[in-house]
Amino acid sequence: MGRAPCCEKEGLRRGAWSPEEDQRLVAYIQQNGHPNWRALPRQAGLLRCGKSCRLRWINYLRPDIKRGNFSADEEALVVRLHRELGNRWSAIAAQLPGRTDNEIKNVWHTHIKKRLEDGDDGEDKKKPRKSKPAAAAKRSSAAKKAADPDAVDISKQQQPFLTGVAGAVQQREQRRDNFLHGHRTSRGPCFRRQLWPPHPPSRVGAHHQGEKENNLSSASFSRPSKKVFERWWTLWKWPFPPWPGTWPGSLRILFFFLSGDKNISLCKES
DNA sequence: AAACAGGGCAACCGCTGTCTG
DNA sequence: TCAGACAGCGGTTGCCCTGTT
Numbered sequence: 001m002g003r004a005p006c007c008e009k010e011g012l013r014r015g016a017w018s019p020e021e022d023q024r025l026v027a028y029i030q031q032n033g034h035p036n037w038r039a040l041p042r043q044a045g046l047l048r049c050g051k052s053c054r055l056r057w058i059n060y061l062r063p064d065i066k067r068g069n070f071s072a073d074e075e076a077l078v079v080r081l082h083r084e085l086g087n088r089w090s091a092i093a094a095q096l097p098g099r100t101d102n103e104i105k106n107v108w109h110t111h112i113k114k115r116l117e118d119g120d121d122g123e124d125k126k127k128p129r130k131s132k133p134a135a136a137a138k139r140s141s142a143a144k145k146a147a148d149p150d151a152v153d154i155s156k157q158q159q160p161f162l163t164g165v166a167g168a169v170q171q172r173e174q175r176r177d178n179f180l181h182g183h184r185t186s187r188g189p190c191f192r193r194q195l196w197p198p199h200p201p202s203r204v205g206a207h208h209q210g211e212k213e214n215n216l217s218s219a220s221f222s223r224p225s226k227k228v229f230e231r232w233w234t235l236w237k238w239p240f241p242p243w244p245g246t247w248p249g250s251l252r253i254l255f256f257f258l259s260g261d262k263n264i265s266l267c268k269e270s
Numbered sequence: 271a272a273a274c275a276g277g278g279c280a281a282c283c284g285c286t287g288t289c290t291g
Numbered sequence: 292t293c294a295g296a297c298a299g300c301g302g303t304t305g306c307c308c309t310g311t312t
Binding site for chain 2 (some may be wrong): 016017051102103
């Protein structure tokens with residue numbers, strides 16, 4: 001089965017994002033969320049591929065991104081998780097709030113891996129990795145300036161704007177993120193079947209209803225379709241994810257099933 | 271001061287899994 | 292059951308920056 005390209009290649013910008021593009025993307029997501037990445041660039045007036053927009057948002061513009069060097073504790077956690085999970089960067093990222101899978105992957109390949117190869121197990125020695133001062137912060141703006149001589153430093157000019165966006169978007173995403181993080185950030189059926197039902201109904205509902213209606217409120221929770229629920233039931237024989245110790249949360253999921261209440265809190269209990 | 275090499279990170283690419291109709 | 296469409300994942304690449312000679 002062939003696959004259509006994710007976007008028309010002609011006439012689309014590539015490479016480093018300009019501050020103006022960033023601002024457009026953030027403003028659009030603030031207003032509408034991102035129910036459909038493919039349609040987003042057109043609707044937001046961006047000459048970018050939907051995948052590119054998604055990546056930019058997830059890896060750079062998202063308000064809850066933590067910038068700066070990894071602490072020794074974070075690195076140790078990455079080492080330990082990598083030992084347990086392998087190269088499942090998104091699963092590792094799920095355990096490090098504010099860090100993206102891409103960032104963790106880069107840090108692993110550029111710093112941690114080398115240190116481990118040199119005999120440092122990464123857990124005993126709590127020294128932070130050596131860093132080039134402000135290099136990371138410089139890079140993105142420098143790249144933009146290279147692409148656009150009139151570009152300004154995002155870190156100064158846009159941060160207040162982005163911070164303002166943070167509240168609205170974060171609130172909107174929070175409920176869904178807490179519940180879905182484990183699923184969405186995992187890859188492959190094996191992992192999902194170990195930790196989650198194959199199709200958490202909330203994700204299914206959110207994803208597809210959001211696509212159809214293209215509005216943010218519908219991109220939050222919704223009751224799963226009959227078909228989805230039947231498949232889920234067939235695979236698990238039980239409407240709850242089989243997590244030990246999570247039944248209170250699961251009971252809320254049951255309530256969610258029965259009530260279809262979109263406002264129910266589904267935060268996973270720790 | 272200039273040239274070069276390597277490091278570091280953002281972005282891209284190709285693929286997979288899962289959905290709906 | 293199948294085809295088409297989508298989001299998301301991990302691997303890879305390109306380019307800028309920094310340190311060294």
